[in-house]
Amino acid sequence: MADTPQNQAALALQMYLDTSASPLGSALQRAPMMNIGIDEGELATLPLVSEALTGSQRLRATHAQDLALTVDVEPDPARHALVWQMQMAQTGEQPGPRVHNFRPLHIALDGSLAPDLVIHTWRGGAQQSFFPPDAITPERHVLYPRTTAFYQDGTFTIGTHGGRSSDQYMPYMLITTADDSGGLWVALGWSGNWQARFVKPRGTSDLHLTIQIEPCDLRLPSGTTLQGPAMALGLYEGDAAVGYNALRSWLRSHMPALPSSDLSHFNTWTAMDANVDETRLLDAVEQVAGNGLHYFMLDAGWYPSPPNDFYSGVGNWRVDETKFPRGLEVVAERVRQRGMEMGLWFEPERAYHTTELATQHPEWLLRVPGREHALVNFALPDVRAYFRTFIADLVQRLGLRWLKWDFNIDPLPYWQQANDGGLAHLGHINGLWETFDWLRSTFPELTIENCASGGNRLDWALFSRAHVNFANDQYTNPDCIRRILGRMGTFLPTERLNMIYGPFQRREYDDAAWQVLEGSSFGVSEPIDNWTGQFRTSLRHHLALHRATDAYRSGHFYQLTPDTDDLCAWEGWQLHDPETGSGVLALWRSASPEEQVSLHVREIDETRSYRITDLYHQSGSQTVRGQQLIHGLTVGLARDAATLWTYHLVDGEENQ
CATH class of the missing domain: 2.60.40.1180 (Golgi alpha-mannosidase II)
Incomplete structure (x- = not known):
């Protein structure tokens, strides 16, 4: 189809969404749904060319300094939803123009048509040891209710704390009408640092929502291509619970197919911490086998690290020959012999300062003075190539069927310390996505788990790349687990949330404790010396109940x-x-x-x-x-x- 010149109207939501699908649709003002500053101008003022693709639309713009921008827009009429994502590429031999104020979403709602709109958000996924946990706490806000903003703008801001996408607030939002008859949901697909600002401008009853990516004030080097956030927005009719489920259903439609429908597993973490070796693991395999669990997941501590200090070994990416004189192969083989599949944990985005990766490749690291851990810079092709080789060797040599990718560090201070305008920030996230995509395409039988100190990186860009997502690092207190998973289940696909349950303070579990796993996959991490006959009977009984109710978690x-x-x-x-x-x-x-x-x-x-x-x-x-x-x-x-x-x-x- 021939290209058709377009103006900035091509960036309006109304071009792609049926606004009659929600009582809020008519209140959406016509304005560019996204923007980015380019020198003294912005994307919305550049001439746009529209190209029809199969099931989507591509908008293209070129800046005079050889900066090419594309925006792919993909409507989903069946779900009254829309996805869009911008890509930047510097095609010339010189660095491009200044790129700044990256706002992948901006919407404005007319307050005269939809007054007193209710903003629904959720706190982030950090772990707490108290009840009620802060994690995933639902919050409701109305800016300047029943009046226009008077002295100043009414504002409310959410975002990340340390640069992991759900460490302070979840990157999902709902805006509903005052009578709860309908609304819209927003999902941010960005695995790094972001901020969302709700504003009721002074003198109006309108509501504006802007999402901004920070840091981002840079000039793209020659030959550089970067993807921005993948934004999603949907309209719905009904109360807020209908909206939550519309978001939940849409997220499910973008998740990768599972290599195996059975995600039940044993994890060594709570059961053993990092005190693992060949003898202990072979004994654990014998204790765990025969109880119906599909995977045997070896968590931290299999690489050279001091006892009870797995953190200081992160970056020694080889099997500890003292703990495993015959390698991990003997453990993996025993796991398969006993009817289970082998899984393994690792944390590639962090390195302790004395580890082999840190000392052999200091140029791969971003550092902050006074901190013992460095951020491994996944913006670098050499870093991605190193981990591809490392992962491929482990997967093939051990016959792995589960890989848990963890991330236990706040990256934002390192990106700020780099002082490169956000190149490290955007490049790291792009490199992370590329590696996850490579993992899925190269090893289709491998289940990939996304974890970040529990649930601190649960944006939909990773939901669409990982098969399962670790819910929260509070996995020993059933009251807290129940509350966290119950909150998550309202808007996240329950069947793809993972929980390892190991309340080792109690020797036997009752129904009320086991039942919390109805909100996630079935994971167990009880210390091996607590695997009594009664415990095994209870485990098998509740695993059978969990499987009997599998279909409902997908609804x-x-x-x-x-x-x-x-x-x-x-x-x-x-x-x-x-x-x-x-x-x-x-x-x-x-x-x-x-x-x-x-x-x-x-x-x-x-x-x-x-x-x-x-x-x-x-x-x-x-x-x-x-x-x-x-x-x-x-x-x-x-x-x-x-x-x-x-x-x-x-x-x-x-x-x-």
Whole structure:
């Protein structure tokens, strides 16, 4: 198709979205949905050329100093969503113009058409040891309610703390109408540092949202190509829970297919910390085998490092010959002989200052004075080539089927110390994405896990590149895990969240403790000397229940009880399969003084009957009308007890 000259209207959301899909659609003002400063001008003022591609549109612009910019826009009409991403390339022999104020998203909503809009955000994924945990706390804000901004702009800003995409706030947002009849969701696909600013400009009732990438004030060197953030925005009609599930469904549609549908695993971390060697691991394999777990995951400590100090060995990327005189091959082979697949942890983006990588390749590192760890600069092709060779050797030699990529350092201070206007920042993220893409295409049977001190890098650009994503480093307290996973499940695909559960403080687990894994994959990390006969029986029982409810994790998610600060309160989740109309209810009473709770179940046909089955007591089932599920199903439990119920549509049965 011939190129067609376009003006900046080609950057307007209305060109690609059906705004009638949401009550908020008509309030979207026509303006460029993204922009970037170029010298004294900006992208929106450059002549744009539009090129139709299969299922998408490409907008191209060229600056006089040989800077080529492309914006790929991909509508998703079925989900009323849109994705766009900009690429910059310096094609000339000299550095390009100054590139600055990188704003991959800007939207403005007319307050006269949609007043008092509600902003929904979530705190980030950092681990805490207290209840209620801050992690993934939902927040709601209304700027200058029921009035125009008066003395000054009304503002609210969220973003990262140390440069990992979800370390302070999750890179997902919802804006809803005041009557909760509809709205829009936003997902930021950027694995580095970002800031989102909500503004109600002085003298107006409008609401503006701008996302900015920092640091970014640079000149691209000759021959450099960089991808910017992948932005996504969707419209929906219904209450906020409908919006959360619209976001959840859209994220699911962009996740890579799993090499294996069974993600159950044992992880050595809580069970052994970094105190691993051949004898201990071979014994662990024998203890873990035969309980139905698919993967045996070796976490930190397999490389040269001091006992109980895995941090200072990060950068010694070879197998410790003292701990493993016959190499890791003997462990991997034993794992396979006992019916499991081998997995391995590593952390390529960080290096301790005395390790082999740091001393042999100091030019690969970004350093901050006074810090013992350096950031390994994935913007460098030599770094990416080194880790490709290293990973390929490990995967092939050990027959790995799971690779856990961790990142336990805040990168922002290192990017700031580089003082290069953001080249290291943007280049590092591009190199990270390229390596993940290479991993998936080169080793299609390898499950890739994304981790960053738990859930500190959960943007959708990595969700679309990793198969599973570690939820949070709080994996020993069931109350905190339950709250964190319940919050995450509202808007993130539950089946791709990973949790290793190992509350070694208690020797035996009860139903209420095991049941928290309904919000994630099934991971176990209990110390081996606690694997009693009773523990194994309980593990196998709950793993079977987890598999029996797998299908529901891939559907919709609803919180049935309020998010409260009270530890002694009921908590309930609903996981619903919209195709079959069936689902599961996971309930905990904790130590609540209330003996009963009334649940209002979502997406139920009030004219139909449903068979409810107690999975802990298969003999306990009843048939109820949908009307009762919608208007209040009464449930009673003993203190600190839990229950797991499934519901299925039935016909021709009388209520019991």
